[in-house]
Amino acid sequence: MKIACVDSQKIALSTEELSWQDWGDCHIAFQLSSGETHIFNETTVNVLRCLGKSAASMAELLNSTGESLGVDPGEISPDDLEFVVIRLNELGLIEFV
């Protein structure tokens, strides 16, 4: 599934509260509103961290993720990043503004 607004709109962190635990190999977060526990990889955590600073476009997220992972943004698949964004939106953790 592709969301048309992903490319054209800014993305912001929602007001959802998360409790975090970093286990080294992955990050586990508890979402207070849903009572769900989520397992996130480094890329997803970076997206949430980036959005925690300010709303960002997909292109900005791509750059930020590349910097964070120490790779050229061109090496990151936009489809993979979009999948992350769509999933975070489904969970109510981000919103399109």
Add this chain to the structure above:
Amino acid sequence: MLVSDLGQQEFLNRLVGIGLYVRFGPFNIRIRSDIPAYASVAHSLYRFYPLVPPDSLVDFHVEIARRKGMRRWVRPQVVFFVDGRRAFAPYAIEHSFPALEWGINWCIATRAHYLLMLHSAVVERNGNAILFPAWPGHGKSTLCTALVFSGWRLLSDEFGLVRPEDGMLLPIPRLIPLKNESIDVIRNFRPEAVIGPSFLKTRKGTVAHVIPPEDSILRSQETAKPRWLIFPRWVAGAPLSLEPIPKSQAFLMVATNAFNYEVLDQTAFRLVTDMVKACDCHSLVYSDLSEAIAAIDALTRPTDG
């Protein structure tokens, strides 16, 4: 006062009358029954458990009673009641004892939500506890039984009861139900273990109950600190393997096998996180109990300094 202080007739009178008020770990339970065969087994197997006064606050009122009508005479059946309400389909009268034991476990698992409840065996030595979270069939009860007859104290073969206030483990040293081949495995491994009658063709196969060491029952108010998480799996003929696992994996395995992780929300997340941080986490594959116990003893032996 212990169950063994009651004569058999007085024990039976209480079961059919005011009820037997008995304490299993943190729970006071009132048991009633009109089935002499149940009473005979319970009087023997509950011998070390403490009685509580009849005016005590009771957590669960449970009863195993004969079914009325034709079933009273033709292939008689029994029904389990909790707080006066019938639960579960009827059982054959021969299975009254395991049916009541399962019923009590069900009451705890579905109602004691002021505690985090892990599906886990727990044993303790020197104040430090090992938790063995496992799915049914992974050899948790067999290993736990072997350990408690090898110098470890039983907290539970079924419930890791975690107190939210401080993360300490509460003992609930109930009878240990062994199934099928495990019964003879323990009979051969520790002939001194007292094992009750075998109940054949129950819903879980053949079941027999082990009386925990008396010391474990007497110390059922002594909490323990979680120190090791070991995820056991019995595999026929497998060589022993006791390997560290990542804490993230341990977290997920503990959280997903808790009885009430979702009910306790963020409290459960915090308790499981704290427990996993405080514990060394290992997976155990075993086929030989002596080897497994030796490896566990070596792993948990206090180091100098």
